[in-house]
Amino acid sequence: NVPRIKGSHNAVRSGILAADAAFDALRAGRSGDELVEYQAAYEASDIARELKLVRNVKPLLSKYGAFFGTLLGGIDMQITSLFRGWSPFGTLGHGKTDAASTEPASKHKPITYPKPDGKLSFDKLSSVFVSNTNHDEDQPAHLKLLDPSVPIQVNLPKYGEPARLYCPAGVYEVLYDEDGKSNPRFQINAQNCVHCKTCDIKDPSQNIVWTTPQGGGGPNYPNM
Template sequence: MFPGNALYNHGNYIVRLGNVVRWLGEQAEAAGVEIWPGVAASEILYNEDGSVKGIATNDVGIAKDGSPKEGFARGMELHGKCTVFAEGCRGHLTKQILKKFNLSTHPMSFGIGLKEMWQLDPGKHRPGYVEHTLGWPLAMDQYGGSFIYHISDEGLPLAAIGFVVALDYKNPHINPYKEFQRWKTHPSIRKQLEGGKRIGYGARALNEGGFQAVPKLVFPGGCLVGCGASLLNVAKLKGTHTGMKSGIVAAESIYPLLSEEVKTVTPTSYQKAMEESSVFKELKATRNIRPSFNTSLGWMGGMLYSGLFYVLGRGKEPWTLHHGKPDNEKIMKKDECKKIDYPKPDNEITFDLLTSVALTGTNHEENQPAHLTLKDDEVPEKINLALYDGPEARYCPAGVYEFVPRETNPSEMRLQINAQNCIHCKTCDIKDPTQNINWVTPEGGEGPKYSGM
């Protein structure tokens, strides 16, 4: 890679982001910030004039049937002059804010990122080595690619590897997890991993919409920051710096207003400040790279376009390409697409899904209200399975959704939701063909227990 290329990484630091976030939390607490781990924000509160008043945390200690269990505790209302929503990609409250205040002008687009941490054979470890790939094993018309970062952490020869599959894929038979496992069988990847040991696994949806998908950032009583506002730079495969910058700009816009004797603060200057920031400059310059891969030429066309207009012109073309329909509407019927045969795991380089989920440390109390809710209980069988061959059983990177024989009639299949496996990636909330699945918060403190991922 040469200077100016979106993936040029010379001079950057390679870190374990989980450790950085933990350190930042310690600095924030030292400065007087209260951090409440294990407490979930479950509801938005509004003033009589419709402006945001704050949030409410969810009740804990409730059984599946809604009755209080031993240890039941009511949630709390947290009021503020200004509420900043920083939930990350597809936040369940942010989704409500976008709809209530009509903030989105174009559909957002997403990907599912799957990641593993490996302890490598010391002889194969190259601290500071970075590798990106595009395409294989995905089909020509499917956007996706990988990353490899060799990390040195307290003398351990570590590597963070991952694969991203765009969620605008058409073929309902695609299994992102198995695509990731198959990618590792490529000779150039396998040779880096042989002799090593996998020590971590995780997955999370991420924003790929870029500049076109950024919503209005300000609403009465609050604002949006980070990936909840689609600020990830997909060309760089990075969003931490844009998320942090948006938080800084939001603070600078809000703080001068807090001294005013008003009940609600709306940081109107934040919108313009972000439009003039380095974040928008980055996103605008790379705005056409991702949608250029959606032509009939697939990723080859995207590479050609990016080479001509970004590498040479730095995104100064006087037009803007668009993503089209939401990701869930792009999926095709099962009979219109070819099924995909995936190799079986070898348990050395590639692994079965449940073995991977065990590495996430995810856990949920079984006797609690469902956090993966269905608007219509009949849709999974009558529409998803009948028309799309049950894509939720494949796009979920944690084995949450499973079609099993119905007890009363084994010749029929029903959807079984293994909610205890959920790793809170939000893919189901995005890719379900009819948007029948709605992700809401489980009890606080539950979900994956990532360490240094």
């Protein structure tokens, strides 16, 4: 949710609910069925309650901007807290997906970022190293392309291939020959993936599919 750092505590809570639902299904001999108990457990949990209370904050920010959006979001949260989830706004939507919000590169000026100084800013691969990310080298790549031609033939000329920019781990690269211009190739460094799933959500062509890696590989934050 917007007011809190939801990633950690909601991930732990939902993981516990999923494990409990899977255990109950296996114990009942329903290993091939959908875990219907998980959805019911989620809807009765603190996760659903917290997310319902703040469901309109981000849509209000997107629609009315930082100042008025924050003000209306705060009011809405107070009202929904007092009236057990009821909001005068109902449930607002975002209008369009993150993928559909991506605009052609021709509408924007390229941003030249300063080189990381190693003190306040760091390069992507150094941050990947800190995340302790690891995947077995002999497993199939868990990042799949529905159409391998799309990154170079569609995304690169129209959008500048945004996957190479929005990925925080340097998973996606566009490589060229020595002249830096000819024979562009799309490379996926799946070993670096920190499982943020940005590519699965943001890719304008919806061509990238994130799947669960074999063997439980991925980031490992032992000091959190």
